[in-house]
Amino acid sequence: MASGEKRVEIEKELSFGPVHPALIEPYRIRLFVNDEIVEDCELNINMAYRGIEKLFDGLPVERALLIAERVCGICSHVHAWNAVRVIEGGLKIEVPDRANYIRVITHEMQRIASHLILFGHAFEVVGHETFAMRSFLLRESFMDLISYVGGNRVMPSVPIVGGVRPRADLTESLKRVILERVDEFEEKYKAYVTRIIEDPLVMSRLTGIGFLTKEDAIKFHATGPTGRASGWDYDLRTKMDEYKPFDFNVVTDESCDTKARIVVRALEIFESLKIIRQAVKNLPDGPVVNRSWKPGEMDFTTALLETYRGELMHSYALDSQGKIRNYKIRTPTPTNLAAMEHACVGDHVTEAILTIASCDPCLTCCTRAEVVDSGKSFVLSDLEIVRKYGWRK
Amino acid sequence: MFMENVLFFIPGLIASSMVAAAIAVLYSLVLPGIERKVQARIQQRIGPPILTPGFWSVLKFGYKKPVEPNAQMPGLYRSLVYFGIGIVVLLFLFTTPYWWAVLGWGSILGIAGLLKLEEVLYVLMGSQSQSFLSAGMPVPDLAKGSKHVEKRREYVEQHSAERALKMMAIGSLPLYVALLVPFAMARSTMIRSVVAMQNPAYALSSEWWSAALPSNPVLFTFPGILAAIVYFVGYVMLLNEKPFSILKAKIDVIEGGVLEYASKLRACYYIMRNVLLFALSSIFVTLFIGIPFDPFMPAMMLLNMALSLLLPVMLSVLVAFSPILTFRQIYPAAIGLSAVGTLALIISLGV
Numbered sequence: 059m060a061s062g063e064k065r066v067e068i069e070k071e072l073s074f075g076p077v078h079p080a081l082i083e084p085y086r087i088r089l090f091v092n093d094e095i096v097e098d099c100e101l102n103i104n105m106a107y108r109g110i111e112k113l114f115d116g117l118p119v120e121r122a123l124l125i126a127e128r129v130c131g132i133c134s135h136v137h138a139w140n141a142v143r144v145i146e147g148g149l150k151i152e153v154p155d156r157a158n159y160i161r162v163i164t165h166e167m168q169r170i171a172s173h174l175i176l177f178g179h180a181f182e183v184v185g186h187e188t189f190a191m192r193s194f195l196l197r198e199s200f201m202d203l204i205s206y207v208g209g210n211r212v213m214p215s216v217p218i219v220g221g222v223r224p225r226a227d228l229t230e231s232l233k234r235v236i237l238e239r240v241d242e243f244e245e246k247y248k249a250y251v252t253r254i255i256e257d258p259l260v261m262s263r264l265t266g267i268g269f270l271t272k273e274d275a276i277k278f279h280a281t282g283p284t285g286r287a288s289g290w291d292y293d294l295r296t297k298m299d300e301y302k303p304f305d306f307n308v309v310t311d312e313s314c315d316t317k318a319r320i321v322v323r324a325l326e327i328f329e330s331l332k333i334i335r336q337a338v339k340n341l342p343d344g345p346v347v348n349r350s351w352k353p354g355e356m357d358f359t360t361a362l363l364e365t366y367r368g369e370l371m372h373s374y375a376l377d378s379q380g381k382i383r384n385y386k387i388r389t390p391t392p393t394n395l396a397a398m399e400h401a402c403v404g405d406h407v408t409e410a411i412l413t414i415a416s417c418d419p420c421l422t423c424c425t426r427a428e429v430v431d432s433g434k435s436f437v438l439s440d441l442e443i444v445r446k447y448g449w450r451k
Numbered sequence: 452m453f454m455e456n457v458l459f460f461i462p463g464l465i466a467s468s469m470v471a472a473a474i475a476v477l478y479s480l481v482l483p484g485i486e487r488k489v490q491a492r493i494q495q496r497i498g499p500p501i502l503t504p505g506f507w508s509v510l511k512f513g514y515k516k517p518v519e520p521n522a523q524m525p526g527l528y529r530s531l532v533y534f535g536i537g538i539v540v541l542l543f544l545f546t547t548p549y550w551w552a553v554l555g556w557g558s559i560l561g562i563a564g565l566l567k568l569e570e571v572l573y574v575l576m577g578s579q580s581q582s583f584l585s586a587g588m589p590v591p592d593l594a595k596g597s598k599h600v601e602k603r604r605e606y607v608e609q610h611s612a613e614r615a616l617k618m619m620a621i622g623s624l625p626l627y628v629a630l631l632v633p634f635a636m637a638r639s640t641m642i643r644s645v646v647a648m649q650n651p652a653y654a655l656s657s658e659w660w661s662a663a664l665p666s667n668p669v670l671f672t673f674p675g676i677l678a679a680i681v682y683f684v685g686y687v688m689l690l691n692e693k694p695f696s697i698l699k700a701k702i703d704v705i706e707g708g709v710l711e712y713a714s715k716l717r718a719c720y721y722i723m724r725n726v727l728l729f730a731l732s733s734i735f736v737t738l739f740i741g742i743p744f745d746p747f748m749p750a751m752m753l754l755n756m757a758l759s760l761l762l763p764v765m766l767s768v769l770v771a772f773s774p775i776l777t778f779r780q781i782y783p784a785a786i787g788l789s790a791v792g793t794l795a796l797i798i799s800l801g802v
Contacts, residue, residue, distance in 0.1 A: 071602045072610055072703070073585055080702040086590065090599050093613075094778060100597060105590070183702045185693055185775030191494045259694060263774050406777045407610070411702045 066097045072407060076105045080411065082179060085421045089402075089410055096410045099399045103392070103421045114374065114385035119145055119219055119353055122382050126372070129387060130423045131212055132175060135161075135168045135204075136365040137387075139217045140372040146219065148359035148376070151351045155342045157221035158300045160228060163236070163337045164207055164216045166330040170243075171200045172366035173323040176418045180320060183415045184263050192250055199243045203236055221347030233338050240331055251324050261317065268316035268413030270401040275314075280397035281390050282368025283326060284417045286310045287318035294364035303340070304333045316409075319416040353380025365390060367418050389423040460552070463747075467549040470746040475543050475733075478756055479725035480505035482763050489767035509721050515714035521581045522711055528579040532709075532716055535572050535723040538565050543730035546737050548745050551643040558640045562734060563627055566689065569727065570619045573691070573698060576708030577612025584705060611707030614698040617778065618688065621785045622695060626685025628792030632678035633669045633738040635799045642737065645669075649741025653751065662750035665741035677795035679739050681788050686731050686762060687769060688785070690724070694773035695781060702775075728766075732759035 068090040076084035086102035110129060114122045126141035127134045139161055146153055174197035181190035201211045207226050208214020216226045228236070254260055270280065275288035285292055286309060293308040295301045309325040311318035353376060360373035368390030375383045398417045402410035484501035491498025522528035542565040544550050551557030581587055585607040634640055637648040647654040653663035669675035688695040691707075699707040712720045736758040737743045744755040776784065 068599055068602050070605045071586075071599065072605055072607065073588070074607070074703060075588075076590060077588065078584055079705055086588075088597075090602060098599060100599075181774075185696070185700065185702070186773065187490075188494050188771050191496070195495070257772075259776070259780075260774050262780050263776070406779060408697065408700050408703050408775065408777045409779075 067092065068097050069093065074411070080183060083419070083421050085419075087411070087414065089407060091407060094406045096402050096405050096407060099402050099410065099414075101395055101399055101414070101421075103395070111385045111387060114382045116381050116383075118381060119376070122385070123218065124215070126387075127213055127215060130389070130420060132172050132420065133168060133365050133367070133370075133423075134213050135164050135208075135216060136363060136370055137372070138215065139165065140361050140363040140370055142217045142219050143361035143363065144359050144372050144374055145353075145356065145376070147361055148356040149351060149354065151220050152348050154221055154345050154348055156227075156344045157217075157346045157348075159303075159337045159341050160207070160222045160226055160346065161217055162300055162304070163228075163334055164204065164214060164226070166333045166337075167200050167204050167207070169330050169366045170327050171197050171204065172418075173327055174200070176323060176415075177320070180412065180415050181260075183412045184260060186260055189250075189254060189260070196243065196247055196250060199239050203239055206232055206235065218347065220349055220351055221345070224346060227346045228338070228341060233341065236338050237335065240334055244328075244331055247327065254324075263409075263412070264315070264317035264320060264416075266315055266317075267405050267409045268319070268401045268416060269314050269404070270397055271314055274400055275397060278396040278400055279393050280368075280417075281393045282365070282418075283309075283322045284319060284368065284394050284397060287322040288314045294362055294369055298364070301333075304336050306333050316413050316416045319418075323418075354378070355380075358384065367391060367420060368393060387423075389420065391418075391420045391423060394419070460549075464549045464553070467547060467746045468544050471544055471547045471744060472540050474746065474752070474756075475540070475726055475729055475744075476722060479722075479729035480509060482725055482728055482760075483721075485760065486763050486767040486770075489764055490771045493768065493771040505721070505725055509718045512713075512718035512721070513715055515717075517715060518713040520711035520713065520716065521583065521587065522579040523581060524579060528576065528711065529716060531572055531576050531579070532712060532719045532723060535569065536719060536726065538569050538572070539723055539726040539730055541565060542569070543726060543733060543744075546642060546730070546734050546744065548643075548743055551641065555641070557642045559630060559634045559642075560640060562630060562642075566623070566626070567619075570615070570623060570689070573615040573708050574612050574619065577608045577610075577615055577698070578708075580608035580708050580711040581606050582608060582705070582710045584710070607704040608708050608710055611698045611704040614704070614778075615708070618691075618695075618698055618781075622688045622781060623685065624785055625681045625788035625792050626689055628789050628796060629678040629682035629685055630738070632674055632792070632795050632799045635796055636669055636672070636674070642743075645738055646741050646743055653741070653743070656748075659748055660750065661748065662754065668740045670739040672799075674795040674799040675739060677791055678799070679735070681792040681795065682735060682739070683762060683765060684784075684788050685792075686735070687766060689731065690728060690766070692766060693770045694776040696775055697777060697781060700775050728763060729759060732762040735759075735762055 069092045072089045072091055073086060075081045075086045084105035086105065088100040088102065089096050090098040110125065113125050123138055123141055127138040129137040145151065174193050177193040178190045181193060204214050205211040208216045209225060216222050270288045272289045275285045275290050280288060289310055289312040291308055291310050296308060306329045309322050309329060311322050355378045356376035358373060358375040360371060363370045370390060371388040374385040377383050394417050398414050398419065402413040405413055481501060483505035484499065484503060487504045488498045488501060519525060520528050542562065545556045545561040583589065586604040587606065633645045637645040649668050650663055650665035656663045670679050691699050698704065709720050733744050733755055736755050740758060742751060742754050742758060745751040
């Protein structure tokens with residue numbers, strides 16, 4: 059222990075999960091507490107291995123896309139989009155503007171649906187069922203719109219290599235429906251947000267807990283709205299070519315607490331609505347897909363995308379037959395884990411769970427292990443972990 | 452009157468207790484359905500049928516295959532819920548007219564004593580229950596490289612028991628302060644005097660069919676209103692309902708000490724909770740409005756039962772619009788409410 063570092067006595071450990079009514083995914087929260095105050099936290103995510111990266115190996119790109127979309131049920135479009143961005147970047151495939159606009163529209167629709175799921179979950183954790191149910195009710199508008207665009211509420215399968223599926227092209231009547239629904243939604247959503255902000259009991263639960271300073275957010279690699287709620291002005295969308303035609307603000311908050319993480323997401327929804335309106339109104343004419351590409355050898359290529367929870371990385375290579383090799387996915391949640399563990403220190407036990415929920419964890423999207431050994435870090439496959447360490451008993 | 456004749460009094464007491472207890476248990480099984488319906492309507496849902504959450508669920512759990520609870524002392528753990536039913540039924544009976552004459556149990560002391568016992572039960576249940584959902588989970592989770600090894604691992608129910616202890620110490624204070632106000636106004640510790648002060652017609656009436664209405668209810672006085680507000684919040688605290696449901700917060704301690712009650716034991720727990728809900732509502736009507744639950748005066752009994760819906764309906768509205776508060780908010784709320792209750796008490800003593 060470094061001199062001057064505060065020594066903390068831990069009275070006991072409280073552990074929750076992986077089977078627990080409040081945890082929507084199989085993970086384990088270990089809280090080390092004194093009375094009600096959390097002194098340290100450990101999140102153990104290694105509860106569900108799917109081996110999804112291994113499934114990609116040897117598949118042709120277009121078949122692999124279907125698996126990429128199934129990495130996550132909430133951000134399915136993002137994974138499909140980023141999977142095609144890898145090959146589009148690697149093989150320099152031109153994507154028509156109209157296709158990019160439709161991808162952005164679907165992306166922002168799913169961002170709204172994802173943030174509303176977080177509100178539903180967070181208010182369930184806060185114990186406010188009415189706000190939670192209202193959030194899910196509001197979300198239905200965008201689930202419907204996603205299904206109108208892609209044909210499916212959860213797996214719309216909009217992007218393909220070189221553009222979007224022709225069935226996802228926006229007709230004039232669909233454009234009108236989207237704009238009408240967006241207006242209707244905005245009115246209801248404003249009333250919903252106002253009610254939350256004006257509710258003193260809810261605000262008392264959210265304010266002043268789960269502090270994560272900007273320095274800590276950077277130090278612990280917090281990403282997405284979790285980092286932006288600590289005043290870190292970082293949004294990958296500002297650097298993406300696909301987002302250049304659109305005018306939107308990066309929402310940040312300097313409060314650095316649980317309320318800030320909710321507020322940042324709440325305000326991001328308004329920015330998403332702004333982007334959707336611009337994209338629908340200014341949708342360029344032209345084809346929605348460029349089919350003039352051939353799969354071939356591609357070096358290891360990486361694509362980054364700002365998803366609803368933060369930065370998402372997909373990377374893979376193609377062999378000489380155009381088959382996928384070494385697919386790697388890094389979802390935002392593993393990057394946010396350390397920030398979550400740090401943020402809940404000092405909270406009451408009940409608040410710590412809320413703090414973790416406010417970082418919007420999606421833990422089973424991709425569980426991997428990274429072993430740091432003598433300063434070198436390397437990644438082991440699930441099988442290697444089991445062979446080397448065995449299933450812990 | 453029958454109550455003044457010993458020969459009639461004892462059979463009357465037994466008969467009145469049996470009738471009152473039976474009606475209270477049956478009626479209390481309807482209340483959760485009403486609660487859930489009101490909440491559902493606020494949340495723009497249809498909600499369950501009125502009889503499902505109370506009556507049918509108790510019946511259903513009664514027919515489930517018995518499951519042995521995971522507890523340090525399963526026998527004790529099982530018996531606690533039966534004690535609980537006994538306590539809440541007695542609590543209710545003590546506020547019915549026949550019991551007012553028995554050894555002073557129909558008094559503030561009888562009510563407060565039994566309520567305190569009821570609170571102790573949650574501490575005992577929590578310290579006994581050892582569900583596999585926390586420390587007992589058969590998942591190896593002692594991660595290699597953990598900073599904290601060999602720390603004492605606590606079951607979530609035990610943590611709930613600690614919270615129950617805190618709620619006993621401070622959370623229930625407002626209810627007890629509010630309970631004192633009608634007694635202070637009547638300058639007596641007996642329920643009989645409180646009812647007689649508010650409803651002289653009832654004390655004088657001898658016809659079983661009469662419906663004596665109160666002429667001077669405590670609820671319509673300034674200290675009475677203050678005390679009623681404090682009583683309502685204390686009632687929510689004692690029932691461990693939102694926003695004061697910290698000892699059974701689903702997000703961490705799940706159901707708290709009652710987590711391991713399954714099948715018949717769960718049915719018994721529901722009966723215990725529902726009768727407590729009705730008993731506290733009925734006590735409010737008796738003490739603050741002056742209409743007792745008299746099993747031998749049907750009009751008075753029905754009036755008491757109808758007015759007893761007031762608090763559960765208000766509770767449902769509060770639950771629908773409230774988050775769960777933590778001790779960060781509960782301590783100031785309890786202290787503030789106790790202060791308001793004390794103010795009501797001081798004013799009532801001066802009136």
